[in-house]
Amino acid sequence: MKRDEEVAIVGAYEHPARLIPDSSPLQLQAIAAAEALADAGLTGRDVDAIYSALDGGLTSRLALAEYLGVTPATVDTTMVGGASFEFHVAHARSAIRAGKCRVALITYGATNRSAAVRLGTGAAPQYGNDNPAENMEAPWGTTLVANYALVAMRHMHEFGTTPEQLAEISVATRAHALRNPAAVAAMEALRFKERGEITVADVVSSPVIADPLHKLECCMVSDGAGAVVLTSAAVARSTRYRPVWVLGTGEAVGYSTNGGDICATAASRSGPIAFGEAGIRPEEVDIAMIYDSFTITVLTALEGLGFCGRGEGGAYAEGGRLRWDRPGGPALNTDGGGLFSNHPGMRGVFLLVEAVRQLRGQSTAQVPDAKIAVAHGNGGMLGSRHGAGTVLLGVA
Amino acid sequence: MDQATTPQPDLRWHPGLLPDPIDLDTAPFWAAAAQRRLTYQTCDACGAVVFFPRRHCPECLGRALTWHDSAGLGSVYTFSVVRASRDPRFADRVPYCVALIDLDEGFRMMSSVVDTDVNTIAIGQRVQLGWARSGDALLPVFRPEPA
Numbered sequence: 001m002k003r004d005e006e007v008a009i010v011g012a013y014e015h016p017a018r019l020i021p022d023s024s025p026l027q028l029q030a031i032a033a034a035e036a037l038a039d040a041g042l043t044g045r046d047v048d049a050i051y052s053a054l055d056g057g058l059t060s061r062l063a064l065a066e067y068l069g070v071t072p073a074t075v076d077t078t079m080v081g082g083a084s085f086e087f088h089v090a091h092a093r094s095a096i097r098a099g100k101c102r103v104a105l106i107t108y109g110a111t112n113r114s115a116a117v118r119l120g121t122g123a124a125p126q127y128g129n130d131n132p133a134e135n136m137e138a139p140w141g142t143t144l145v146a147n148y149a150l151v152a153m154r155h156m157h158e159f160g161t162t163p164e165q166l167a168e169i170s171v172a173t174r175a176h177a178l179r180n181p182a183a184v185a186a187m188e189a190l191r192f193k194e195r196g197e198i199t200v201a202d203v204v205s206s207p208v209i210a211d212p213l214h215k216l217e218c219c220m221v222s223d224g225a226g227a228v229v230l231t232s233a234a235v236a237r238s239t240r241y242r243p244v245w246v247l248g249t250g251e252a253v254g255y256s257t258n259g260g261d262i263c264a265t266a267a268s269r270s271g272p273i274a275f276g277e278a279g280i281r282p283e284e285v286d287i288a289m290i291y292d293s294f295t296i297t298v299l300t301a302l303e304g305l306g307f308c309g310r311g312e313g314g315a316y317a318e319g320g321r322l323r324w325d326r327p328g329g330p331a332l333n334t335d336g337g338g339l340f341s342n343h344p345g346m347r348g349v350f351l352l353v354e355a356v357r358q359l360r361g362q363s364t365a366q367v368p369d370a371k372i373a374v375a376h377g378n379g380g381m382l383g384s385r386h387g388a389g390t391v392l393l394g395v396a
Numbered sequence: 397m398d399q400a401t402t403p404q405p406d407l408r409w410h411p412g413l414l415p416d417p418i419d420l421d422t423a424p425f426w427a428a429a430a431q432r433r434l435t436y437q438t439c440d441a442c443g444a445v446v447f448f449p450r451r452h453c454p455e456c457l458g459r460a461l462t463w464h465d466s467a468g469l470g471s472v473y474t475f476s477v478v479r480a481s482r483d484p485r486f487a488d489r490v491p492y493c494v495a496l497i498d499l500d501e502g503f504r505m506m507s508s509v510v511d512t513d514v515n516t517i518a519i520g521q522r523v524q525l526g527w528a529r530s531g532d533a534l535l536p537v538f539r540p541e542p543a
Contacts, residue, residue, distance in 0.1 A: 118482040132421035136448045137506045139415055139535050141478060141486035142494040149476035150496060157474070157519040211477040256496070258445055258503045262474060383474075383496075384506070 004278065007093040008236040008243030009393065011040025011229030012356040018186040018222035018342060021114040025054060026067050028109025028225035033068055036227035041240040042103060047229075049074035049101035051092055053084035053108065053346060064107070074101045080253075081379020082291055085228075085348035086389025089375075090249035092230045102232055106352075109225035110344035113190070119221045119345055120145045121209065133255075137384060145218055145294065146210035150383035152296035153212055155263050158311065163212055165314030166295040167203035169332070170216050170339055172322040173292060174198045177336025179324075180364040186341050190220055217295040219337070224344035228352050244359045247372075248278030248392040255385040263311070266388035267304025267376060274390035275306065280372060282306040285392075287358045287373035288322070288330035289351035292337040293382075301376050305390065324365035330374070334358060334365040348377035352391065359395045371395055414533050424463065425449045432527050434466040434536045436503045447503035468525025469541070470499040477514045493517055497538055511539040 013035035020028060029052065037043055050072045052064050065072055074095045078087045085106055092104035112119060121143045142150075155161045174197065177183035187195045194202070198216060206215040236243040250273030254266030275282065282305060290301045299313035307330065308316035322332035333339075335354040338347045355373035357363045363370075373393045380386035417426050425448075428435040437446040439453035440460040452459050475495035481487050493509045495517070509517050510528065523538035 121480050121482045132419050132450070133448050135415050135419045135422045136425070139530060139533075140494045140506055140508050141481065141483065141489065141492065142476075142506065143478055143481055143483070143486075145480075146476040146478045146494050150474045150494070153476055153519065154474035207480070208477075209480045211475075211479070213476075256504065258447055259498070260504075262496070 004247050005245050005396070006233055007096045007230055007246045008233065009228050009246065009352065009356050010231050010236050010239040010241065010243055011036040011042065011227070012353045013039055013227050014182070014342065014350055014353045015225035016182050017189070018224060019113060019189045020111060020223040020225070023111060025109040025111060026063065028111070029054065029064065029107040029227070030068060032107050032109060032225040032227035033105055036229050037105070039240065040229045040231075041238070042229060044069060046103045047105045048072055049092060049095055049104040051076045051078070051088035051104060051106040053077065053079040053088070070105070074104070080387030080389070082293065082346040082348045083377030083379035083387045083389040084346060085352060086249070086375060086377035086391045087251055087387070089228070089230065089246060089352065089391045090251055090389065093246050093249060096230060096232050102235055104230040105227065106230070106349065107227040108346060108349040110346065111223045112345045113221050113223045117221065117345070120218055133385070143210060144381065145213055147381040147383040148294045148296055149210040149213045151262050151265070151300060152294070155296065155299070156212060158263060159314065161299070161314035163204045163214070164200050165317050166217060166299060167200040168317040168320070169292065169295040169298045169322065170203045171198055171200055172320060173333050173337040173339045176324055176334045176365045177340035180336045180341060183336030183341035186220070186222060190222060213294055213296065219293050219339050219343040219347070222342055222344050224342050224350070226349040226353050228349065228356070241360050242395055244356050244393050244395055246391060247280065247394045248274040248276070250274035250277070250390040252388045253385070254388065256383070262383060263300060265300045265304055265378075265382060266386055267301040267378070267390070270388040270390040271305035271376070274374070274392050278392040280392055285330045285372050285374050286367050286370040287334065287355055288332050289355045289373060289375045290332060291347055291351060291376060291378040292333055292339050293343070293347075293378065297378050297382060298332065300382070301378065304388070305374065305376060324367055331365065331367045334363050334367070346379065348379065348389070351375040351377060355393050359393060414531055417533070421451060422449045426533070429534050429536055432534060434468050434525055435463050436466055436499070436501060437461040437463055445502040447505060464501070466499050466501050466525070468499075470497045470523055470538070472509065472517065472519050472521045472523060473498045473504060474519055475509065475517055477517070495538070497523060508537050509539065510537045
C-alpha cells in the first residue's frame with residue numbers, strides 16, 4: 001500500500017462539554033488551540049499557520065491571529081460550513097508540503113446551543129446574503145432539515161430506500177454514543193428524553209420533522225470546541241503520539257441544476273479524488289467519520305465515497321453493518337456522531353479528532369488495530385448547495 | 397399560453413421571507429412575477445435554459461440571454477413537508493410543502509405545492525402555476541393539475 005508520510009495530524013482535542021455558556025467562540029478556540037498543541041507536545045510559539053472558519057466577517061477572522069498571539073506565515077479562513085475543517089486540512093497539507101509553514105493550527109468554537117440558535121428548524125441559514133440563488137429560495141420557508149429532506153425523499157422515490165434503512169444509521173450511531181461518556185453526558189446536558197439504546201422502530205416512530213426525516217435522524221445542536229494540529233514529517237518525529245498521516249484529500253462543491261441528480265452529492269467527487277490520491281480502496285477503510293447532520297447526509301456520502309454503489313446506501317446500512325463491532329463495513333461515527341455526541345453547527349473538526357483517536361487506539365468504541373480512517377465533512381445545504389471535503393488518514 | 401387568461405383567486409401563503417426585489421440578478425424575475433408572469437431565460441449563444449436568473453449563461457458564460465414566459469406546467473421533482481418550524485415567520489403555517497418543481501420548459505425551481513392536502517403530494521405529480529400573495533409580493537406557487 002502506498003504511504004504518503006509527508007504531513008501528519010499530531011495534535012487533537014475535543015472540548016468535553018456541550019453546554020459552555022459564558023464563553024465566546026474566540027475563547028473556545030484559544031482553549032482548543034492550547035489543548036491540541038499540548039496533545040502534540042508543541043506550544044503556541046511553534047504555530048506558523050492558522051486555519052479558521054470563525055463566522056462574523058473580516059474582523060473576527062483577522063482577530064484570531066492577534067487573539068492567539070500568533071504571527072502566521074499562512075492564514076486561511078475558508079468557510080464552507082461543516083466541511084470547512086476538511087478543506088483546511090487539504091490546504092494546510094499543501095502549504096506544509098510547499099514549505100510555506102511547518103505547524104498548522106485548525107480551530108473551532110461555537111456556542112449555538114447556549115445562544116439558542118435554531119439551526120435545524122429555524123430560518124434557513126444564509127451563506128451570504130448576496131447570493132441571488134438564495135433570493136429565489138428564501139420565500140418558501142425551507143428549514144435546514146427540509147432542505148436535506150428533499151434529497152431523502154428523492155432517494156426513496158428513485159431507489160426504493162426505506163425509512164427503516166435510514167434509521168439504521170441512527171441506531172448504530174446511538175450504540176456508539178452509549179460507549180462514549182462524553183456523548184452520554186451530552187445527551188443528558190441537552191435533556192434528551194430517551195437516552196438509552198434505540199431501535200429502528202424507535203427512530204421511525206419518532207416525530208417527523210420534515211418528511212421523510214424523523215427527529216431521531218436529526219443532529220443535536222450543542223456548544224463545543226475542538227482543534228487539530230498538522231505538521232511536517234520532520235517535526236512529527238518529535239511529537240507525543242504516533243503521527244496520523246494525511247494520505248489524501250478531496251474537495252468539491254455541489255449544487256442544484258436544471259435536470260440534475262440531487263442524490264449525486266459532492267461526496268461523489270471529493271471522495272474519488274481523496275481515495276485516488278491516497279491509493280486506497282473503500283474496502284480498506286476501518287473507520288468512517290462521516291458528517292451526520294441527518295441520516296441522509298451519511299447515506300449519500302456512503303455512496304459517493306464508494307462504500308457501495310449509487311442508490312445502494314439503504315441496503316448497505318442494514319443489519320448493523322456500520323457498528324464498531326461488526327465486520328463487513330467501516331465503523332461509522334464511533335464517538336456517537338453529531339446525532340448523539342457533538343454538533344455545535346459545524347462538526348467537521350470532530351470528525352478529524354475521533355479519526356485520530358481511533359488510529360491512536362484511544363476511542364471508546366475502539367476498532368482493534370484500526371489503520372485507515374476517512375473523515376468526510378459536508379457543509380451548507382445538501383438539497384441546494386453544499387461543500388464536501390474528504391480526508392484519508394492512516395497510521396503505519 | 398397566457399397564464400393570465402383564467403384569473404384565479406390568490407392562494408394563501410404567509411407574510412414570510414420576501415425576495416429582495418432589487419437583487420441585481422433576480423430583479424427582472426420578481427418584476428415579472430408582480431405581473432403574474434413566471435419567467436426563465438435561455439442563452440442566445442448555446443441555447444441552454446438558465447435558471448435561477450442571471451446575467452450570464454452558466455454553461456458557456458455568454459452574456460446575451462433572452463427572457464421567456466413559462467406556461468407554468470410541470471411536475472414535482474422532490475418535496476418535503478415541514479412539520480416543525482421554529483422560524484416565527486413560518487411556525488404557525490406548518491404543515492406546509494417545500495418542493496423542487498421541474499417546469500416543462502426545462503428549468504427547476506424551488507416553490508411550494510399548495511391548495512391540497514400535504515399528505516397527498518407525490519414525486520412526479522403534475523402541477524400548475526398559481527399566485528400567492530405574500531405581503532406586497534406575488535409568489536409563484538403550484539397546485540395539483542386538475543385530473
